Amino acid sequence: MGPPPRIVISGIGVASPFGAGRECFWDHVRRGASGTRRIDEFDPSPYACQVAAPLPALSIEHAPRPDIHPDLDPRAVDDVLRDRAEAKRYSRASLAGVIAAREAWADAGLRIGEPGAGVIIGTGGGGIELGEKQYREFFTDGQKRVTPYAIPISICGMLSSEISMALQAHGISHVLSTGCTSSTDATGYALGLLRAGEADVLLCGGVDACVTPGMIFGFSRMRVVSTAFNDVPEQASRPFDATRDGFVLGEGAWMYVLEREDRARARGATIYAAVEGYGSTCDAYHRVQMDPEGVQIVRAMRMALDRAGRAPESIGYVNFHGTSTQLNDAIEIRCVREVFDGYADRVPGSSTKSMVGHPQGASGACGVVTTALALQRGFLPPTINVRSLDPACDMDVLPNEGRAAEVEAALCNCLGFGSKNSAVVLGRAS
Known part of the structure; x- marks a missing residue:
């Protein structure tokens, strides 16, 4: 038995606190910019922690749409994608995940409906922001504003389903939720499947969008988030500094295409790195x-x-x-x-x-x-x-x-x- 096939990253997509796009993310990270700011999605004044690094407002149009595989009926695909483009059908996490996934897929030169394609991603909270909002409206508005999609939109497992639908990927569609290690574990899972030949190409990565009143309150009660830099948010996240006092809750989606190196090179894809x-x-x-x-x-x-x-x-x-x-x-x-x-x-x-x-x-x-x-x-x-x-x-x-x-x-x-x-x-x- 020879060595296992080399598995590479051949496409990258990002939705981060800096905005949509791989290059936007890299430009800010390369020069050391901070995505932390005072929370304005809700009133944070009741909480000890009042800063976070949330996603900005995003639209599905912030990411390129990959080409459609020639074996598919473009009109049928357009009907599916048009239905999925309605923002109300997404949690904030799902929307960010689809945006990043589309960018990664297009970057890799892959098509909607790519044969042998699957999705494996990691998340901690899934669509928790939508679930929290719906529970709040249930108890304050007497059920009047609760959508019938509240449960399917908010559960963790829906994230890979939304991406699979957006890419028309009919292979494996799994979500790992193992806490902060979720997307690292998803990468390891994907690596094993690709090396074993059980998938041809996988969209992998992670997404979370947990800046909500409940999460900020809960982490504040645990005393694990920063509270000493509310007046200077950009200085709040300070790993390894002697004055660090807790983490800053962030949001974002980081997606990448994993496949065998020979397959990616045959297509002329960019090879970013090998896993x-x-x-x-x-x-x-x-x-x-x-x-x-x-x-x-x-x-x-x-x-x-x-x-x-x-x-x-x-x-x-x-x-x-x-x-x-x-x-x-x-x-x-x-x-x-x-x-x-x-x-x-x-x-x-x-x-x-x-x-x-x-x-x-x-x-x-x-x-x-x-x-x-x-x-x-x-x-x-x-x-x-x-x-x-x-x-x-x-x-x-x-x-x-x-x-x-x-x-x-x-x-x-x-x-x-x-x-x-x-x-x-x-x-x-x-």
Whole structure:
């Protein structure tokens, strides 16, 4: 038996706090812009945390529509897509996911109705914003404004269905919801299916849109979100800084096409990076806290490296989970140091969450997209808002400024509620 087929990222689409589009996202992240602002979608004044990095208003027209496969009836497809274009039929998460998916599909040169295509994505809350709104209207307006679509639109499983309908993809259509590691786990799941030949091409990634009164209140009660920077929102997400006081809730959709390298090259697609290895473990420790010993965090990273056939010394960049919470940032750095040992002081890394906040189940996908673009374009984005590096986080976290670098491989780290840990290794396109 020969080596497994090389699986690559051949298309990328994004809807982020900066707006729709892959290039919009990369431009802001490359120069270290902040997507955090004072919440204006609702009155945040009753809550201790009043800042977030939410999606802006988006329309389905913000993303290109891929070509239609010649075997399909264009009029029938147009009828389906026209029906799906009504904004009221989407949760905010579904809309962002479809926009990013369409961009990724078109970027890869794939068509609506592509044979052998499927969808595997990750999310934490699904359409929770629509569900929360509908419950609020049920109890305040006596059922008068509750849509009959309230349940199907708001459940997590609908996200992949909406994308499958938008792409007319008739293969697997699954959603993983494993907390913050959801989209990293979706990537690992997709990698296994593609290597086994059980799918030809998969739209993968993650989406979450959880900036709601209930979520802000709940996270404030947990004391895990930032409350000290309400007057200067752009400074609130500050991973590894000594004054960090919690994460900033973010939103967004980061989608990518995964397929065998030979298939992508035969079509002339852009190869952003290869997905080389994936590892996942559970601390089995606590509902919301990491095991301070970090044994299983270390094991997940080593598992991903081993499965990629990579030694730590071959890794030139780490995309940290880096949430901006006191305990988690310090534990993660210590675990990365253990994995890289004497090489740790020579490997740079950064937290994209310093710019886009913490998009929950989409965190891993955000890291994968950021890292794939960094590998392809030879530039490592910064961790912003690092004014005074915490001595417990003493690695090269690319403070405040990015750096040009040709990197052969990178590690994307993801840690989540429920003691879950996942990691993915990406390699530069050959």
